[in-house]
Structures are given as C-alpha cells and as structure tokens.
Amino acid sequence: MIPVLEARALEKSYILPRASWLERRARIEAVKDVSLAVAAGETLGIVGESGSGKSTVARLLMALEKPDSGAVLWQGEDVTALSPRQLRARRHGIQMVFQDPYGSLDPRMRILDTVAEPLDVAEPDLASAERRARVASMLERVGLNADVLTRYPHQFSGGQRQRIAIARALVTRPRILVADEPASALDVSIQAQILNLLSDLKAEFGLAMVFISHDLGIVRYLSDRMMVMQHGVVVEEGETERVFTAPAHPYTRALIAAMPKLVT
C-alpha cells in the first residue's frame, strides 16, 4: 500500500545572515537525511528537544519550503517537482496546526474567513450560505458555537484559538494533518483538552497524522509509531511501545529517563 505521506532523504540547511562583513556566513544544517512514511489513518510521533529540526521537517512535509535535496510525496506523488499552481491544487489534502495560536491566525481576519480560507481555494464556487454552514459545523465539532464567526482572533484565549486553527485545518477534510507542538504554547490545564480533541478527530475523520512534540508522554499517548530527532538527524524510529520499552539509542534512553514520573 502506498503511504499517504512520505519523505525521502530530506536535507535542509539555512544560511544565517552574517553579523559583520568580515565574518563568513554561518550555515545551519537543520535537517539531515530524514526519511519517513505515514500510512492512512496512522499517527507518526516526532520527538526531540528544541532546535532538533522538528518544525523544519513539518514545513518540508507541508511543502512550505523546498528541501535542498530529497523528496516529499503526498499520496505517492512527488510534490517537490510540481509547479506552484499544481501544488496549490493539492493542498486541501494536507493541512497543518501550528505551535503558536497567537501567530497562526490573521489578526485582521474574521474567524469565518480564516476557517473558510482552505475551502475558498478548494471550492471557490461554494455558495456563501453553504460556506458559512460548513465552517459553523466544523467550529461546532471543535467545541465552538456559531457566534464566533464574526469575531476576531484577539477576542479568544489560546485554547480557543487553537480550536479555531484545528477547524481551519480540517474544514476541507484532509487525509493528512501535521500538528507541530499544537498544545505546548497552552496552559497545562488546556493542553489535555486540545490533545483529546485531536485524538477524537483523528479517529472520526480517519486522519493520518504527524504529531510533533518535545513531550514524550504526549507522543506515547497519541502515536502508533515514533521518531526521535537530535541535531537534525533521526536517531531512532519504531513502534511507539517498542521504543518506550526497549529504546535502542542512548539519546532515546536519556530522554525517557528524564521523563517526569507519575507519583502514586
């Protein structure tokens, strides 16, 4: 069976602006030789400390950035080779939830238009009543009522904003969702709500998911398989339970040892 999402030998480096004319430009290899595959309905967890390249992988998977080399395949099709127009036409099938709900919603746009944006591109001829109805029903599904439609992001809390961001990501019924630390910017009390919501939606819509986190406990709770990243490299990969019970790489063992234990 073809994976719904695949990455082959991704490489990505960034050239930093130099601090002075005399300096050489520093180069950061953010992602080195990363390959992965996600089957339909499956959740792949990616863990790693801050700066290990997780968000860069997410942006590459979303084709928001071009890899220096390697390929990204959506439903078996190499999207690094597509024209911008062809790429845009396929975007409704893969969506993303960002880490910071304060940065991922346009402050000047009504919630209705923000959530409808992927729909507007995918189905530009949709009647406005139908458009509104679809947005409202998706907002309802994530736990918000229709009176939010005409409001603006600054009127909502972080948790509510993340719900809005999730509604936008799912409004076109994508098969793949990339969630980049969707709860880590939120209050601890809100985190569980958002994670449970994602877990429910995953089951309900049969989503394949790439779930990124620096919290191993959350990854264990949500993913079927997991990858551990360090300095842009995948150091371990496998069934989630196998990785937790028999970690092969020293770095994985260190991460697991550092996990907070439940005090009983």
Add this chain to the structure above:
Amino acid sequence: MIHRALRHPSFVVGLAITLMVLLIAILAVFWTPHDPTAIRISARLRPPSATNWLGTDQFGRDVFSMLILGARNALLVGIVAVGIGLSIGVALGMVAATGEGSLLDEGIMRVCDFTFAFPAVLTAILILTFLGPGLVNAIIAIGIFNIPVFARIARGAALQVMARDYIRAARAAGRSTPGILARHVLPNITGILIVQASVQFALAILAEAGLSYLGIGTQPPNPSWGRMLNDSQTFLAQAPTLALFPGAAIALAVLGFNMLGDGLRDVLDPKSLER
C-alpha cells in the same frame, strides 16, 4: 479602539484641525466670499474689515478667499502626491519583500537609497526644472519623492508580516502569493501606512508651500499659501497680517497632520490591538 482614540489628545486635536482644513477646502471649491482673483487697485493692502475679513493684498484681492482656496490647493497636492507615493511605493515595497534578497529587491532598494541621498525639496526643484513650473508638475515632483518613502516602509512591514505563521497557514490553505499579499499582508500593514501617509501629507503641504514660495509651484492667479507668503514680504512693514495668515495656515495644517499621524501611531498600534 474608538474609545481609546477619543482619549488620545494629539489624535483628537490633530483630527479636529485636519477636519477643519478639509471642510474649509471643500467649502472653497463651491464658495468664496469674494473672487480671489479679482484685482481692485483702489482697495490695496486694506487691514481686516467686515467686507474683507482678513484684509486685502497688494492687488486688492481678498486674503480670506485666497487663503481658503489655498487650502484647497494644499490638500489637492497632499492627496494626489501622497496617493502617487502610496500606490506606487507600496506596490514596489511588497514586490521587493516578496522577492527578498533577489536582484529585483536589491534593485528597488538601491534606487530608494539613491533618492534618499538627495534632499526632498532639492529633488523636487530639479524635477520641476525639467517638467516646468506649475501645480500639476509640483504634485508629480512631490509624488515622486514620496515613492521611496512608502516603498521602504511597506517592504519592512511586509517582511515582518510575512514571517508570521498565519502567512504559512494561508499558503498551506492554497493561497497564491498575490492572494496572500492582498488578503493578509496589505491589511496588516495598513496601520503603519496610514500613519506614514499623514506625516507625508504634512510634508507635501510644506513642500508645495516651499515650491510656490520659490515661484515654481502653483502659478498665479491660482492662490497658494507659499506664494502668498512670498508676496507679503515686500509689504511686511505696511501690512504685517499679510504674512501672518498664510504662515499660520501652513503651520496649522502641518501641525494638524503631524499630530493626527502621531495619534494614529498609538491608536493603530497592533500591540494595543492584541488582547
């Protein structure tokens, strides 16, 4: 936001002055107490009176009528010149930001740097020596030196906006680059542009007055504050109010737009909009 605006002193004062100048200018389009071009040598250099509220000039023309028609010309210059700078400058700035670091971006920004190297009024004088004197040409000249100002501001603000996740989200939603610029970037840089526009408006009024003072702006008999000021110099001893009124008009209008811009800067601050 409106509540905060109304409590902001420089915004309120600036807005009041600006609206007053605007109303007077609109009024002047339809009505002036006297024909501002009618010469009556018999009534030269009259002091303010019931018939000529602000007196008459060396040709016996009604100063009040000239002054309010001058307001119309000053605003006309401001609106059109800032409009030229805003439309072309913002388009260039957003194109430059989209291709950050590209040859096009470098090219646009180097041309802007180049024009900044010349003092604005000197540039305008230079342009007017090529185009010839006149109100329309003055507007074009002032408009041209507004372009790089807006190009640079728009580019900087657009770059900041384009680094935000909501731009990535829009791209992930399938929006094209022009779509993102129109729907997300432009609305989010409008506040900064409005603030700059009011400052540029004040500068444009000052520039028109300066060019007309030098005789290469608005041409007679079309009245201009700058030329009224110049004409008044010869008669400063006989009729000191002749210099006072256009001078005060220029100062008030410039002050009004500057205060408005200053107030808008605070009122439209995106940080105060958040949460």
